[in-house]
Amino acid sequence: MQIKEETMKVEVAMHGWYVPDGETRPGMRCVVKGCNGEAAYHLCIHHAIPGMVVGRGTRTFVISTWLVQRRNALRLITLNDYALGDLFGGRAGFESQLANQGYQVLGLISSLAELEATKLRHPGLHVILWSPDLPDGDDESPAVV
Numbered sequence: 422m423q424i425k426e427e428t429m430k431v432e433v434a435m436h437g438w439y440v441p442d443g444e445t446r447p448g449m450r451c452v453v454k455g456c457n458g459e460a461a462y463h464l465c466i467h468h469a470i471p472g473m474v475v476g477r478g479t480r481t482f483v484i485s486t487w488l489v490q491r492r493n494a495l496r497l498i499t500l501n502d503y504a505l506g507d508l509f510g511g512r513a514g515f516e517s518q519l520a521n522q523g524y525q526v527l528g529l530i531s532s533l534a535e536l537e538a539t540k541l542r543h544p545g546l547h548v549i550l551w552s553p554d555l556p557d558g559d560d561e562s563p564a565v566v
């Protein structure tokens with residue numbers, strides 16, 4: 422049983438694009454330290470940012486995407502709304518973190534159309550999950566999305 426669970430593929434379901442509009446869901450609270458505002462997912466209207474709504478198991482996250490540049494290489498870096506709030510206190514904190522890692526932040530992707538247009542404009546653009554250590558060699562790894 423244990424082995425079977427480990428080899429099972431984690432199901433990830435896309436639920437469309439989220440734009441913060443003040444809507445909240447019962448029981449959901451903002452994870453930014455000291456905020457605790459009512460939230461639709463993991464961030465309140467003051468901290469939430471646009472992104473892809475993705476269900477993973479019983480939980481639902483908003484995956485936001487930034488276009489960044491480092492050493493002349495463009496990338497799309499993604500981060501879920503729980504990590505954004507819990508680790509960085511929101512967008513500004515995360516963008517500071519990216520700058521500390523040597524990235525020039527070119528923009529936060531605000532819509533699905535913008536995401537698709539960005540991929541079309543930059544063929545072969547890598548989409549990678551943010552991690553504390555993103556060596557430039559990561560550009561050789563396969564795209565996540």
Ligand SMILES: [Zn+2]
Pocket residue numbers: 451452453456457458464465466467468
């Ligand atoms: Zn908040």
